[in-house]
Amino acid sequence: MSRMSKLKKLAGLSAFAFAAMTAVNSVHAANWRYAHEEYEGDVQDVFAYKFKEYIEENSDHTLQIYRFGELGESDDIMEQTQAGILNFVNQSPGFTGALIPEAQIFFIPYLMPTDMNTVIKFFRESEAINEDFPELYADKGLELLKMYPEGEMVVTVDEPVTKPEDFNNKKIRVMTNPLLSETYAAFGATPTPLPWGEVYGALQTNMIQGQENPIFWIESGGLYEVSPNLVFTSHGWFTTAMMANKSFYEDLAPQDKELVQMAADYAFEEIIKHIDGLADEALAKIQKASDEVTVTRLNDEQIAAFKERAPQVEKKFIEMTGESGKELLNQFKEDLKEVQSN
Template structure:
C-alpha cells in the first residue's frame, strides 16, 4: 500500500471515528422539557429557571421551560408528564391530591406553622417530606425531586371575614381537591372547585365570593382587583412539588441522576432566599395599586374559632387515605414537634 493510500485510509478512519464520537456526544446531550403552574417571575418560574441554570451550566443538556397556559392547565401538564411527553413537572398537592390522596395532608388547616423559619426547617429535615412522600409519588410513575413552600395562604373575599359565621353562604373557590373542600366546609363556606383559568372571571361576576392563594399570586394574578378583602387566617402554607417522569429518571445515567438531584437542591436553596420577604413586597405592591384593598389579620382568639374546626378535616383525611394517611399524619406531627422544639 502506498504512503498516500495509507494516509487516505487513516484519514477515513479518523473521520469515521470523529463522526461516531460526535454522534455519541450529540445523543448524550438532551433537550429536556419542564412545565409548571405559574406565570413569569412567580415562585415556580424562579425555581424552574434556577433548575435550568444549574443543568445547563453543569452539562451539555438544555432545558425548555413552559409556564402556565402554554401547555394547558395543571391536570394537562401532569398527564403529559406521566405520558413521558414532559420530563419534569412542578405541581402543587392541591391538584396532585386527586392522584395521590395522601398529598392532601397540606390542606389540613393549622397543621403547618406559618412562621417562615420553622416552615423551611421542616421542609429540610422532615422524614415525611423526604422519605415517605417519594415512595408515594413513585407508585404513580413520578420521581419526587423536591417539595418546597411558596408562601402563607391568604383568603380574598368580597367582604372582611373575622369568624366562621362570616363565611356562611359564600362560595369559595378551591382547587380540585376533596380535602380542601372539606376545609372550607368546616370553616362554614360553600367550597366551589374551579380551574385557575376561570377564577378571575368568576370573582368578577360574583359567581364565587372568594378564593385562597399565597399573596404573591394574588398580586401577580390581579385577584385583589375583583376580590379586594385580604384575610390572613394563618391556616397554612402553599406547598408545591417538583418531580420527573419516573421512567425517564430511572433511565438516566448515574451522572445525570446526580446532576438532576443537585439542580433540584440548588434551586431549593435559591427559592428559599427568593421567598424571604416576598409576601411583604407583594402586599405593598397591592396596596400601592389599589385603595379598595383591606387587610384583616385574625387575632389569636379569632384564629381559635377556626382552629376548633380542624379536627373534622383531619378525620376526613384519615377516612380518605386509610392507614397510610394515618401513619403519614403521625410522622408529620412528629417532624413538626421536633422542629418546633428546637
C-alpha cells in the same frame, strides 16, 4: 501500501472516529421539557429557571419550560408527564391530591406553622417529606425530586372576615381537592371547585365570593382587583412539588440522574432566598395599586375559633387515606414537633 496511503487511511479513520464520537455526544445531549402552573416571574417559574440554569451550565442538555396555560391547566400537564410527553412537572398537592390522596395532608388547617424559618427547616429535615412522599409519588409513575414552600395562604373575600360565621353563605373557590373542600366547609363556607382560568371572572361576576392563594399569586394574578379584602388566617402554607416522569428518570445515565438531583437541590436553595420577603413586597404592590384593598390579620382569639374546626378535617383526611394516611400524619406531626422543639 505506500507510507502516504497509510497516513491518509489513518487520517480517514481518525476523522471517522471523531465524527462517530461527536454523533454519540449529540445523541446523549437531550432537550428536556418542563411545565409548571404559574406565570412568568412567579415562584414556580423562578424555580424552573434555576433548575434550567444548573442543567444547561453543567451539561450539554437543554431545557424547554412551559408556563401556565401554554400546555393547558394543571391536570393537563400532569397527564402529559405521566404519558412521557413532558419530562418534568411542577404541581401543587392541591391538584395532585386526586392522584395521591395523602398529598392532601398540606390542606389540614393549622397543621403547618406559618413562621418561615420553621417551615423551611421542616422541608429540609422532615422524614415525611423526604422519605415517605417519594414512595407515594413513585407508585404513580412519578419521581419526586423536591417539595418546597411558596408562601403563607391568604384568603380574599368580598368583605372582611374575622370569624367562621362570616363565611356563611359565601362560595369560596377551591382547587379540585376533596380535603380543601372539607376545610372550607368546616370554616362555614360553601367550597366551590374551579379551574384557575375561571377564577378571576367568577370573582368579578360574584359567582364566587372568595378564594385562597399565596399573596404573590394574588398580586400577579390581579385577584385583589375583584376580591379586595385580604384575610390572613394563619391556617397554612402553599406547598408545591417538582417531579419527573419515573420511566424517563430511571432510564437516565447515572451522571444525568446526579445532574438532575443536583439541579433540584440548587433550585431549592435559590427559591428559599427568593421567597424571603416576597410576601411583604407583593402586599406593598397591591396596596400601592388599589385604595380599595383591606388587610385583616386574625389575632390569637380569632384564630382559635377557626382552629376549633380543624379536627374534623383531620378526621376526614384519615377516612380518605386509611392506614397509610394515618401513619403519614403521625410522622408529619412528629417531624413538626422535632423541628419546633429545636
